[in-house]
Each structure stands twice: as C-alpha cells, then as structure tokens.
Amino acid sequence: MEFSLGGMFGDMGVGAVVGFITGFALKKIMKLAMAIIGAYLLSLLWLQQKGVIEINQDKLFNLATGWSSAVMSIGEKAVGILPGTTAFMAGFYVGFRKG
Secondary structure, X not given: OOOOHHHHHHHHHHHHHHHHHHHHHHHHHXXXXXXXXXXXXXXXXXXXHOOOOOOOHHHHHHHHHHHHXXXXXXXXXXXXXXXXXXXXXXXXXXXXXXX
C-alpha cells in the first residue's frame, strides 16, 4: 500500500471545489426564494390595505414559524448527509460568502 500525497491533495481539491459550488448555489437559491416570498407577502399586505382580502395575521405568522422550523430540520439533515471533510466545509464557507 502506497502513500500518495498527490491523491490526497486531489481529493481535497475536489472536496473544496464541490463545497464552493454547493455554497455558492445555495446562497443564490436562498436569495431568490426570499425575494419571491417577500414579494408575495407585500402583495398580500397591499391587497389587505386596499380592502380586497382580509388576513388573519396570527395564523400567517404561525405558518411562517412552521416553515422556518421545517427549513431548519431539512438543513440539519442535509449537513448530516454531506461529506464532513474539512476541504468541503472550507469550500462551502467561501462559496456561501461569495454568493
């Protein structure tokens, strides 16, 4: 069995690149989703102000709380599935920051 530094650095490089791409794409998707949700909520509040619809704000905010806990649960599962290499995590961090 041979010890190969080239193979080890190759694996680290791939992990870092995959982490960067994943972090970058995740942040872009989150930005788009938040913009769509914000536009939707603003349109609902505008329609309420014009008297077209009536919104039960307590239920709306409880729904938002449920969504946020579901997203956090999915995020925890995703972190459990992702490879836990240091290179991947470092690449993910850099990609998320740049996205």
